[in-house]
Amino acid sequence: MKKKSNGRGMQGSRRQEILRIGAGLFREKGFDATTIRDITAAVGIGSGSTFCHFRSKRDILDEVARHGMDLVLAEAEAVVRRALAPAEQLRTLIQRHMTLLHDPSSRDFVVVLLFEQRALSAAAKAQLAASMARYEALWEDCLRRLNLSQKGRADVPVHRLLFGALNWTAHWLRPVADPSPQVLADEVAGLLLNGIPG
Amino acid sequence: MKKKSNGRGMQGSRRQEILRIGAGLFREKGFDATTIRDITAAVGIGSGSTFCHFRSKRDILDEVARHGMDLVLAEAEAVVRRALAPAEQLRTLIQRHMTLLHDPSSRDFVVVLLFEQRALSAAAKAQLAASMARYEALWEDCLRRLNLSQKGRADVPVHRLLFGALNWTAHWLRPVADPSPQVLADEVAGLLLNGIPG
DNA sequence: CCTACCGATCGGTAGG
DNA sequence: CCTACCGATCGGTAGG
Numbered sequence: 535m536k537k538k539s540n541g542r543g544m545q546g547s548r549r550q551e552i553l554r555i556g557a558g559l560f561r562e563k564g565f566d567a568t569t570i571r572d573i574t575a576a577v578g579i580g581s582g583s584t585f586c587h588f589r590s591k592r593d594i595l596d597e598v599a600r601h602g603m604d605l606v607l608a609e610a611e612a613v614v615r616r617a618l619a620p621a622e623q624l625r626t627l628i629q630r631h632m633t634l635l636h637d638p639s640s641r642d643f644v645v646v647l648l649f650e651q652r653a654l655s656a657a658a659k660a661q662l663a664a665s666m667a668r669y670e671a672l673w674e675d676c677l678r679r680l681n682l683s684q685k686g687r688a689d690v691p692v693h694r695l696l697f698g699a700l701n702w703t704a705h706w707l708r709p710v711a712d713p714s715p716q717v718l719a720d721e722v723a724g725l726l727l728n729g730i731p732g
Numbered sequence: 733m734k735k736k737s738n739g740r741g742m743q744g745s746r747r748q749e750i751l752r753i754g755a756g757l758f759r760e761k762g763f764d765a766t767t768i769r770d771i772t773a774a775v776g777i778g779s780g781s782t783f784c785h786f787r788s789k790r791d792i793l794d795e796v797a798r799h800g801m802d803l804v805l806a807e808a809e810a811v812v813r814r815a816l817a818p819a820e821q822l823r824t825l826i827q828r829h830m831t832l833l834h835d836p837s838s839r840d841f842v843v844v845l846l847f848e849q850r851a852l853s854a855a856a857k858a859q860l861a862a863s864m865a866r867y868e869a870l871w872e873d874c875l876r877r878l879n880l881s882q883k884g885r886a887d888v889p890v891h892r893l894l895f896g897a898l899n900w901t902a903h904w905l906r907p908v909a910d911p912s913p914q915v916l917a918d919e920v921a922g923l924l925l926n927g928i929p930g
Numbered sequence: 931c932c933t934a935c936c937g938a939t940c941g942g943t944a945g946g
Numbered sequence: 947c948c949t950a951c952c953g954a955t956c957g958g959t960a961g962g
Contacts, residue, residue, distance in 0.1 A: 548931090564850060566764030570957060582959075583931050591957065651903075652762060689911060690919045691904075698900025699893040706892055713887060721888045729927035746947090768941060780943075781947050789941065 549587045551577055557598040557642035565595050565646075565653040595650060596658035602647030603665045605640050606631070610672045620679040625723040627676060631700055632719040636707065645704050670694075682726060696726070747785045749775055755796040755840035763793050763844075763851040793848060794856035800845030801863045803838050804829070808870050818877040823921040825874060829898055830917040834905065843902050868892075880924060894924070 555576045559568040570591055574581045588594050609630045618626060634640045651659065673693040677683035683692040699722060707715065753774045757766040768789055772779045786792050807828045816824060832838045849857065871891040875881035881890040897920060905913065 564762075564764060566762060567851075569955085571955090580932050581957090582933075582935095585958065586931065653765075690916060691910075692923075694900065694904055695897040695920065695923075698897040698903075700896070701900060702892065702896025705896075706889075712889075718888060722893065725890075725893075767939080769939090778948050779941090780949075780951095783942065784947065 546587065548577075548579075552584065552587055552594065553598055553601070554642070556594045557601075557646055560595060560598060560646045560650060561642045565650045592653070592655055595646070595653055596655050598643055599647040599650065599654055599658060599662060602640075602643035602645075603662050603669075605634055606644055606647070607665050607669050609634060610669055614672055614676075620676060621727050624676050624680060624682075624727065625720070627673060628696075628700065628723045629716065629719045632703070632715040635700065635704055636715040641704075648701050648704070673697075680727070696722075744785065746775075746777075750782065750785055750792065751795055751799070752840070754792045755799075755844055758793060758796060758848060759840045759843045763848045790851070790853055793844070793851055794853050796841055797845040797848065797852055797856060797860060800838075800841035800843075801860050801867075803832055804842060804845070805863050805867050807832060808867055812870055812874075818874060819925050822874050822878060822880075822925065823918070825871060826894075826898065826921045827914065827917045830901070830913040833898065833902055834913040839902070846899050846902070871895075878925070894920075 552573060556568070556573050559572055559576070563572075570584050571581045573594075574584055584591075584594075588597075610627060613623060613626050613630060616623075616626075634644050647662070651662075654662070670693055673696070674683055674691075677692055677696075683690075700719075703715070703718065706712075707718070712718070713721070750771060754766070754771045757770055757774070761770075768782050769779045771792075772782055782789075782792075786795075808825060811821060811824050811828060814821075814824075832842050845860070849860075852860070868891060871894070872881060872889075875890055875894075881888075898917075901913070901916065904910075905916070910916075911919070
């Protein structure tokens with residue numbers, strides 16, 4: 535039996551390459567503005583060869599986003615398993631989130647996950663919604679233990695405000711001119727934990 | 733002399749209609765995924781008629797984003813002119829920003845401005861960058877007077893973190909299930925001004 | 931994985 | 947503002 539180069543769990547180094555390069559282009563230009571020919575030209579294969587590995591262009595996006603979600607969720611679960619003090623846990627969650635959002639090895643997948651949701655297939659959307667709910671629950675627990683998220687007042691989802699502050703950095707944070715993702719992460723954590731430094 | 737229906741400063745109710753409906757579709761589906769035919773079908777004209785009013789599809793986007801910027805900047809300038817106490821000024825800036833971001837009469841323009849920057853023409857990008865710098869400066873002044881943004885530590889642009897928290901609400905805030913934009917705005921202002929409510 | 935190609939759709943134009 | 951249409955490009959397929 536010949537080994538299939540298609541399917542999900544295979545070796546597929548070419549497949550990985552298409553995912554990696556596709557993720558980069560999706561992040562830079564957006565899903566709709568990226569063509570199969572953009573991707574295959576960067577990989578160095580004919581445009582038709584894409585479909586030896588993926589059923590459609592959207593399938594590539596789905597998989598890129600799934601991988602982004604896996605990275606982000608696995609990291610948070612690992613942090614929670616360390617059973618740190620709540621304040622240290624929050625600081626670490628913020629740190630890891632910011633790192634995954636900006637490190638070259640992960641940012642393409644995570645940014646696409648966050649900013650290209652609209653283009654995902656319905657199936658991927660549903661699957662990712664469940665994982666995202668789990669991710670949010672981890673943050674909510676952490677914030678609740680710090681009394682930063684209490685059911686009081688108006689049911690404000692503080693963790694989502696925090697996500698916004700962090701995720702938006704993908705739009706403006708520039709490598710040299712701005713503080714590093716890690717420094718910024720610590721400042722955000724400090725702002726939340728110690729309040730405004732008077 | 734016949735009056736031209738083209739050009740910028742004209743009456744052009746049809747032109748306005750294309751802008752309004754275009755803005756709505758750009759927000760919902762994104763610029764690339766919206767076709768000229770989507771827009772004209774919703775307006776109720778032939779697809780070719782678009783180009784009596786705009787030179788290109790991108791011109792529509794440019795104008796939509798410009799209008800979004802005008803709304804947001806004019807509102808902030810008006811707030812600053814009222815010369816409120818700094819805390820009240822910040823609260824009002826947040827209120828107005830959230831309203832423009834969620835009110836049906838403005839949100840399409842503002843959300844497109846914020847989330848479709850990538851697709852803008854180079855000229856529009858440059859023009860909007862200048863206006864945005866002005867907008868940011870207003871917020872920075874306000875935050876500085878409250879000692880919420882000090883040049884200390886690591887040059888953290890607090891106003892951009894705040895923008896992220898606010899702008900991200902466009903992705904998750906749902907009319908009925910969640911607090912209203914105004915309630916949320918007040919909570920965010922309270923969180924910043926009074927610190928975490930112990 | 932390649933070459934050759936197809937049907938559909940897109941932004942935009944022409945001529946009235 | 948309409949009708950008719952065009953050239954380009956796109957995602958995807960066929961056959962090897």
